[in-house]
Amino acid sequence: MTQRQLTGRKGVACLSSSAFRAVPASADVVIIGGGVMGASTAFHLAEAGVKDIVVVERGDLGCGSSGKPIGGVRAQFSDPLNIELGRRSLRAFRDFRHRPGADIGLDTVGYLFLLDSDEQARDFETGVGLQNSLDVPSRMISPEEARHLCPYVSTEGLVAAAYSPADGHARPALVVQGYARAAARAGVTLATHTAVRGIDTAGDRIVGVHTSQGRIACSTVICTAGAWSARIGDMAGVDLPVRPVKRQLAFTAPLTPPAPRIPFTIDFSSTAYFHNSDDGLLLGLADPDQEDGFDTTWTPHWLELFRTVARRRAPALAELRTAGGWAGLYEVTPDHNALIGRSRELPGFLYATGFSGHGFLQAPAVGEVMRDLYLDREPSTDVSPLSADRFRHGADTRPEAHVV
Incomplete structure (x- = not known):
């Protein structure tokens, strides 16, 4: 067994941690990062019936990159994959009042x-x-x-x-809160003010996550840590080129x-x-x-x-x-496209990060994709071109460049 250690205004708000449960000793899935991507992933997994999910966040939910984006939601991209992620997410934002059930201040101004x-x-x-x-x-x-x-x-x-x-803008903090509260109602543990200190592996398996509040035994880690994802990847020996x-x-x-x-x-x-x-x-x-x-x-x-x-x-x-x-x-990321996928060397390590400014607007669709990847189902959107493997020497999985 190895352990790789690494020692507001205008709707900008963090979700209070006062109602959140303590870190459990074990879980089926540990999601690292409590921003919009982590909250969306947790909601979609729980909605699909996945049990024993823990979201680990070093601060309050939504207080990293998700607390401070510009709130734009759109499908105006120049490649089919990003268009589809934007289009599916727009539909989810329009339906957010009903699923998961929250007002997100959506203003469809174009x-x-x-x-x-x-x-x-x-x-x-x-x-x-x-x-x-x-x-x-x-x-x-x-x-x-x-x-x-x-x-x-x-x-x-x-x-x-x-x-x-059909495009517009919404309030990012309200989206994070909406997903997180629905996930918590479904039994997801939201462990805030909890830092990840290391990830335990045994061969090609994940066996645990070390946090500032104790170790969580688990077989799956989903990295949604945004700008901090390279550090999390290093803990697991997975290269996530995010700066x-x-x-x-x-x-x-x-x-x-x-x-x-x-x-x-x-x-x-x-x-x-x-x-x-x-x-x-x-x-x-x-x-x-x-x-x-x-x-x-x-x-x-x-x-x-x-x-x-x-x-x-x-x-x-x-x-x-x-x-x-x-x-x-x-x-x-080096090509300004997201990293979405599952590690080939460490199959229990999944990731959704590196969105280069498009994470908030694509979060609903990507949450669906992460659910399907975890459940070994074919996602509605083929995200294989967004695998982190595209940056390996000689890899031929690079997505089309997009100008917007």
């Missing part, structure tokens, strides 16, 4: 991508054709139509835009008159984005010079990057007063 080159327009036109063939109601629109949908937009320099009315990258956003002060109801709007070239949030707007942009790391200190000076873009693309936003913000972590 997604609007602003395009400023002929090359971008051609790429998105190809993507829209593929999306339409898979029943996604996206369409290419003119700059003038984009401005009609979002009055903040300046059409100067725009070539075209892509829009899907953490800080992303920041801000909220405007309350707006008078109120902001118009607008789509989730993205300037594709710069990555700047904005959408409605309570009494103002949420603003964000990916800093291209951001170094890898686990630091989540909010540094407001990045806002000047957003304002520089806004002066060109949405001038009215450039000088809006902000009222705070926060930073979270993207879990990024």
Whole structure:
């Protein structure tokens, strides 16, 4: 036997751990990571009748990457696999009030991508054709139509835009809470403030997980640890090439008159984005010079990057007063596609991580996939191209690159 050791505002909230049970001595399944992916996986497993499930989370549920995403939900991707994961998840978000039973603040305002080159327009036109063939109601629109949908937009320099009315945004913390509470009602143990210290293996079998609250004997581990997944993989001897990258956003002060109801709007070239949030707007942009790391200190000076873009693309936003913000972590893989699958060398180790900013919006569908992989059923969506094995030398399982 071996043991590999490794010694808010706007709907951002962590689920209290006061009602959660202690770590049991044994379980059938240990899910590592209590964010949206872990909560969704736990819910779908429990719904399918799987017993003795433990979710292990080092803090409160939803306080890692899941507590701080931008909340976008969409199916506008440029490859069939990501389109299907997004489309199935959109359907689940629309039905969330009934299954698992929670209000998640879903606002179906659409997604609007602003395009400023002929090359971008051609790429998105190809993507829209593929999306339409898979029943996604996206369409290419003119700059003038984009401005009609979002009055903040300046059409100067725009070539075209892509829009899907079925997309929108929801409250990530409410999604985590909805899944977690339904899972707990079904008997899942939610072990918060419990750190994973090591994973025991015997040959090609998992036999236990060491935590700060004691050892859990188990035969299956599902890694949904987000930006921390590489560390968990190392404990089991499984290579999960995930790196953490800080992303920041801000909220405007309350707006008078109120902001118009607008789509989730993205300037594709710069990555700047904005959408409605309570009494103002949420603003964000990916800093291209951001170094890898686990630091989540909010540094407001990045806002000047957003304002520089806004002066060109949405001038009215450039000088809006902000009222705070926060930073979270993207879990990024080398090709910016997720890692979903089962380890070949250690079959009891499954993983769903590395979503590179798409984890929240794909969580419902991926929870279904993880349920099916655990039960040795054929998933409704073939995720084999997302296996971590694709990064092995000579592997031919790489998914298609996607531009959105």
